[in-house]
Amino acid sequence: MKVISLHRDEAGLIRQAAENNRHAQQQIYTAHAPKMLGVCRQYIKDLHLAEDVMITAFMKVFTGLKNFEHKGSFEGWIRRIMVNECISYLRVQKKVGFLEDEFYVEDTHNNIESGLSVDDIQTLIDALPEGYRMVFNLYCIEGYKHQEIATMLGISEGTSKSQLSHARKMLQEQVNKLKNYENGTE
Structure with missing residues (x-):
């Protein structure tokens, strides 16, 4: 044995x-x-x-x-x-651009319960502009704080928060479009 x-x-x-x-x-x-x-x-x-x-x-x-x-x-x-x-x-590659935007909205709920597959979600994340995607990944997936992200990327903490807010908003809009398409309401 x-x-x-x-x-x-x-x-x-x-x-x-x-x-x-x-x-x-x-x-x-x-x-x-x-x-x-x-x-x-x-x-x-x-x-x-x-x-x-x-x-x-x-x-x-x-x-x-x-x-x-x-x-x-x-x-x-x-x-x-x-x-x-x-x-x-x-x-x-100079593929990352950040808009110096200090305006952001604090999200109250971040769960996307849409029944989307992992591949669908990855496709939506891939469609985000590079700066949004990078901050989204660092914050939501890797668990970094905005101060750490700002230091890593050479941006302000407010810009990091703004990029995340815009990314979440874009993702939510895309999920809603998919839901409407699937339900035939678009």
Whole structure:
């Protein structure tokens, strides 16, 4: 009978990968790549470009493993590198623009209960202007605060709030259009 270890020695695997053990690096990549591709895909519409950015970010993960302090989640550490690499990529491509708009409306309810599939929701998020989408992802999906987003993106906190408000409004309008279309009321 073969015994299968249900608990990986993550710290040992990280240590081996930091010492350029290719097998350990492959194990880390295999374990985290599917989820990290999803993270990159949130920011970059084109799947092939998102995959390229993810691979570049994994190179940074492997070169920076010696800096991982084993405080907090390893997956969270990788995720942060992925997000930062996506932001860097979009900046270089000059695909992100932010309207310096300090006007925003505080949302009282944010739940979209529409019966939409995950793919439909992703399509709606993809249709957002780049700045709206980036702030929406950072705030709603990644859980960053507006002050952190403002620092990451080099914008004011008010602009971050405004971008989120506009993104939510656009998404709600699109969901309502879809509902009306499905109900035949449009």
